[in-house]
Amino acid sequence: MKQRRVSSGLMLLIAAFFFQHSASQDAADGSPRLVRITDSVFRTVHRPGATNSVVIVTDEGLAVIDGTCRGEGNPEWLKAELGRLYDVPVKYVILSHDHEDHICGLQVFDDTAVTVSHASAREHIVREGRNTSIPDVVFEEQMEIHLGGKTLFLYHFGHTHSNNLIQIHLPEEGVLIAPDIVWGERAVALPDFRDAHVENLIETLGVLARLDNVDIVIPGHAGPTTQQGFLDFRDYVVALRDRVLNEMVQGASIEQIIERVTMDDFADYLNMATWRRTNIISMWDNMYRWREPNYDDSPGNYQSLYPIGYPIGEFGLPE
Numbered sequence: 001m002k003q004r005r006v007s008s009g010l011m012l013l014i015a016a017f018f019f020q021h022s023a024s025q026d027a028a029d030g031s032p033r034l035v036r037i038t039d040s041v042f043r044t045v046h047r048p049g050a051t052n053s054v055v056i057v058t059d060e061g062l063a064v065i066d067g068t069c070r071g072e073g074n075p076e077w078l079k080a081e082l083g084r085l086y087d088v089p090v091k092y093v094i095l096s097h098d099h100e101d102h103i104c105g106l107q108v109f110d111d112t113a114v115t116v117s118h119a120s121a122r123e124h125i126v127r128e129g130r131n132t133s134i135p136d137v138v139f140e141e142q143m144e145i146h147l148g149g150k151t152l153f154l155y156h157f158g159h160t161h162s163n164n165l166i167q168i169h170l171p172e173e174g175v176l177i178a179p180d181i182v183w184g185e186r187a188v189a190l191p192d193f194r195d196a197h198v199e200n201l202i203e204t205l206g207v208l209a210r211l212d213n214v215d216i217v218i219p220g221h222a223g224p225t226t227q228q229g230f231l232d233f234r235d236y237v238v239a240l241r242d243r244v245l246n247e248m249v250q251g252a253s254i255e256q257i258i259e260r261v262t263m264d265d266f267a268d269y270l271n272m273a274t275w276r277r278t279n280i281i282s283m284w285d286n287m288y289r290w291r292e293p294n295y296d297d298s299p300g301n302y303q304s305l306y307p308i309g310y311p312i313g314e315f316g317l318p319e
């Protein structure tokens with residue numbers, strides 16, 4: 001335990017160093033490179049904001065988590081780079097969830113790798129015809145991968161951002177890879193809540209913030225952060241949900257809600273100004289499906305109760 005605490009402090013220092021280091025590299029030029037995060041964990045750095053690929057290096061093989069086709073640090077480049085740097089193959093490709101921006105092009109590793117995802121991710125991938133590797137192995141709640149003496153724990157805490165988002169944990173190095181559920185400290189992590197389950201997202205952010213043996217959190221689109229990022233994003237989602245819902249209960253239209261829910265107290269959050277509008281619209285949509293307003297059948301009130309134009313007066317029911 002004592003050793004764990006000592007290494008936690010060291011890991012934070014390392015995380016801080018690499019965060020600054022990679023951020024400055026991002027700004028300098030967009031040519032792709034692999035940046036070391038811990039002894040055996042690396043992430044790709046290329047176009048700012050592009051999806052991270054994370055690579056776990058062991059003596060017996062490599063594991064690649066996620067890939068994007070938006071930027072030069074794509075899986076084709078990554079495959080060539082890994083072939084140049086290591087004499088062991090990519091044994092596992094792990095898909096964080098089904099969104100194409102996170103898994104694009106990963107079929108280039110099919111010649112040596114087993115592809116792993118949540119069971120529901122495979123369904124989406126096949127249905128939508130995603131440009132990626134179709135998973136060979138799927139799981140529901142938790143899975144372990146043992147590779148070169150290291151153990152990767154894969155978690156699924158239910159429907160959060162998509163119904164198939166997972167996190168990947170390497171406890172011995174204090175690393176949690178958590179795409180699309182955190183962006184950094186004081187940051188909005190998502191442009192919208194389109195296929196999200198808002199209540200379980202809030203719950204899971206608390207669970208991830210309390211996970212043991214996590215010194216460094218690697219998000220899906222930015223450099224390393226800490227578990228504080230989960231708590232900061234949770235504060236924002238809770239406030240947004242409560243404010244949008246309160247306006248809806250008062251009878252406000254979506255246009256009025258966009259105007260009134262300013263989120264000014266979160267003005268310093270990264271991405272807030274860019275994503276506030278789409279966050280509100282998709283939160284409104286979530287809450288619309290989550291609650292039933294009081295019934296008022298007086299003439300002229302149908303449209304206020306049913307803003308999508310529910311044709312309540314046109315049923316033609318028998319007397």
Ligand SMILES: [Zn+2]
Pocket residue numbers: 097099102161162180
């Ligand atoms: Zn996503």
